[in-house]
Amino acid sequence: MLEGIVGWLSQSGNTATSAIVTGVAGFIAKGIYDLQVQRRKEKLERINQQLKLLYGPLYSLSAASGLAWKEFQENYWPDRQTFFSEGRKMRPGDLALWRLWMRSVFQPINEAMCEAIEKNSELLIENDVPTELSELLAHTEVYKTVIARWDAEDYSEHLASFNYPSELEAYVNRCFLSLKEQQRKLIGYRVPAVKHSGAGDTDTQASAQASLASTFTNREV
Structure with missing residues (x-):
């Protein structure tokens, strides 16, 4: 027992x-x-803020700037790669046209992008400001002095000493699409795979991307 x-x-x-x-x-x-x-949740909230306050505005503004530059080129100087081509004598009307587009289109867009960067630098993906953005900041600030001369009717200078970053569009697009993909994964949404009917589709896409890249390579503003 x-x-x-x-x-x-x-x-x-x-x-x-x-x-x-x-x-x-x-x-x-x-x-x-x-x-x-x-x-x-915290990661998703940060990505949402990055897209809303920084990379979303940069994405739309850089796209608008690129399309405006393409329109400017196709309508006024389709026969050359850059507006200020080497060896080309610029007429007063050409320079007045440049000042008009710079003042009313390109500089305002550049300043809007710089404002987004300066106000939201804590949302950058990188630990430091990347070269593409630091070059944009420098280019925009230098151009302010050029425009100030125009306001004083001094037209001796028409270009900034610091060039517009040629890789800006590619950088912004890469960051924006990467964040959008992370956002989709965090909310449980998967992007359906794109099916191609043949090799021709891939070749067409590559050709279009190369054409777009070449349009933005020779940006002066």
Whole structure:
């Protein structure tokens, strides 16, 4: 009989121990899950802010700037790669046209991009300001002095000493699309794969991308 009591106590002890272990394991698992959810939420919130305040505005503004530059080129100087081509004598009307587009189109867009960067630098993906953005900041600031001369009717200078960053559009597009992809994954949405009917589709896309890249390479503003 004593052996039976001892066996029953031993069996009960094992059951209680098992319940305690199960409870502790469940508590730990819930803690880990809650921590993962919180981290996921915080990461999503940061990405949302990055897209809303920095990379979204940069994406739309740089696209608008690129399209405006293309329109400017196609309508007024389709026969050359840059507005101020080497060896070309600029007429007063050409320079007045440049000042008009610079003042009313390109500089305002550049200043809007710089404002987004300066106000939201803590949202940058990188630890330091990347070259493409620092060059844009410098270019825009230098051009302010050129425009100030125009306001004083001094037209001796028409270009900034610091060029517009040729890789800006590519950098902004890369960052924006990367963040959008991360955002989709965090909210549980997957982008369906694009199916191509043949090699010709790929060749057409590559050709279009190369054409667009060449349009933006020779930017002067």
